[in-house]
Amino acid sequence: MYVCGATVQAAPHVGHIRSGVAFDVLARWLTRQGYQVTLVRNVTDIDDKIISKGVTENRPWFAVAAHYEREFQNAYSVLGCTPPTVEPRATGHITHMVELMSRLIECGHAYAVDGDVYFDVRSFAEYGQLSGQKIDDLLPAGDSAGESRKKDARDFALWKSAKPGEPSWPTPWGHGRPGWHIECSAMAQAYLGDVFDIHGGGLDLVFPHHENEVAQSKAAGQEFAKFWLHNAWVTTSGEKMSKSLGNSLLVSEVVKRVRPVELRWYLASAHYRSNLEFSDAALGESAVAYQRIENFVIRAHEFVGHSDYEHNIPDAFAQAMNEDVNVPAALAVVHETVTQGNTLLQNNAADSEVHAVYNQVRSMLDVLGVDPLASPWADGTNSQEKTVEILDALVQDKIAERAAAKLAKDFAKADAIRDRLRDLGVTLEDSVDSVRWNVEK
Numbered sequence: 001m002y003v004c005g006a007t008v009q010a011a012p013h014v015g016h017i018r019s020g021v022a023f024d025v026l027a028r029w030l031t032r033q034g035y036q037v038t039l040v041r042n043v044t045d046i047d048d049k050i051i052s053k054g055v056t057e058n059r060p061w062f063a064v065a066a067h068y069e070r071e072f073q074n075a076y077s078v079l080g081c082t083p084p085t086v087e088p089r090a091t092g093h094i095t096h097m098v099e100l101m102s103r104l105i106e107c108g109h110a111y112a113v114d115g116d117v118y119f120d121v122r123s124f125a126e127y128g129q130l131s132g133q134k135i136d137d138l139l140p141a142g143d144s145a146g147e148s149r150k151k152d153a154r155d156f157a158l159w160k161s162a163k164p165g166e167p168s169w170p171t172p173w174g175h176g177r178p179g180w181h182i183e184c185s186a187m188a189q190a191y192l193g194d195v196f197d198i199h200g201g202g203l204d205l206v207f208p209h210h211e212n213e214v215a216q217s218k219a220a221g222q223e224f225a226k227f228w229l230h231n232a233w234v235t236t237s238g239e240k241m242s243k244s245l246g247n248s249l250l251v252s253e254v255v256k257r258v259r260p261v262e263l264r265w266y267l268a269s270a271h272y273r274s275n276l277e278f279s280d281a282a283l284g285e286s287a288v289a290y291q292r293i294e295n296f297v298i299r300a301h302e303f304v305g306h307s308d309y310e311h312n313i314p315d316a317f318a319q320a321m322n323e324d325v326n327v328p329a330a331l332a333v334v335h336e337t338v339t340q341g342n343t344l345l346q347n348n349a350a351d352s353e354v355h356a357v358y359n360q361v362r363s364m365l366d367v368l369g370v371d372p373l374a375s376p377w378a379d380g381t382n383s384q385e386k387t388v389e390i391l392d393a394l395v396q397d398k399i400a401e402r403a404a405a406k407l408a409k410d411f412a413k414a415d416a417i418r419d420r421l422r423d424l425g426v427t428l429e430d431s432v433d434s435v436r437w438n439v440e441k
């Protein structure tokens, strides 16, 4: 699988990260089905916006790219996305791009003018097929400064000649930097070869990005992707979510309002091809729905008495997932199975019956990446913070008990409390008006 990753020029909001979650669910499902999944998700680390942000922030362009790449990686990992097999950066694959452009020029699909290289869209008969458009209906590409150098206004830039003060790399046609589309064609070929199964990305990438990827790769003689999957947008008031909405929808902010696993559940719950209309109310309702599932897993776990489970996917869930990753239908199976499990628990059913349902629910949650007893949720910082809070309350109770004993001049009891805590590794430090506690290192 090749999935178009982020252009790392701003912090990720929930709209950006939906694609990461959707394709993570697909990769998990394919893996569960026995496929060996190689997932390539690129990082676009050179781009007009990255360069101009470097200028406004007064730091090198690569510092901007590295900074936001880390923010994206954090967001993916906070939401429990399995890291891709490889995450190539565009700037690390310039030689592959030069090779591809040379081939395209050789076979008459591209041409160089004054240091720019353009793809000749009229030379490729299939141009427009992926997005279902006719070439004559298309607007000018408008993606380079050298519009007048093109043979046709719809030709798009593979390579842009260097401008003073901007980063550039040497090529046979002069110094410059890549156009966005050539990056993905070159990286897909470098890691997946001439033909691979699935190409994914956001719906907004169908045209021109993916149309242009197809043109470049097929014109160079590759078969390229067999299937295309495009995830829809996260919308607010019906509009595609955008940066102008401010910080409240940054992943780092939303996970302060709900737990990360609840945000993941919410983002995964819609069909990947449907828009997801974001609101805090819908997010809250979705979190409650997840908690119901989570509560069952925790209660069933207590009932069966251990964390092991056998993978057992109900047929209806498998059918839904195989039907173009129909997660809403798959979730209906999860809800039904949990209802069934809750009834069994209420009626104090036989261990084997509860265990069977417990196996099914955890297997399904594993595919969706939201099993509350699996990593990263089982050992999340939330539960660690909660544990520290509880520990503090319990130790404070003991400290109060000791103070009361001292006041009653029952020094034997006060010492016994201190000794007991010390045996457990908790030391008390008395000062004039308070007692502090520490865990021995």
Ligand SMILES: [Zn+2]
Binding pocket: 003, 004, 005, 184, 201, 209
């Ligand atoms: Zn791409």
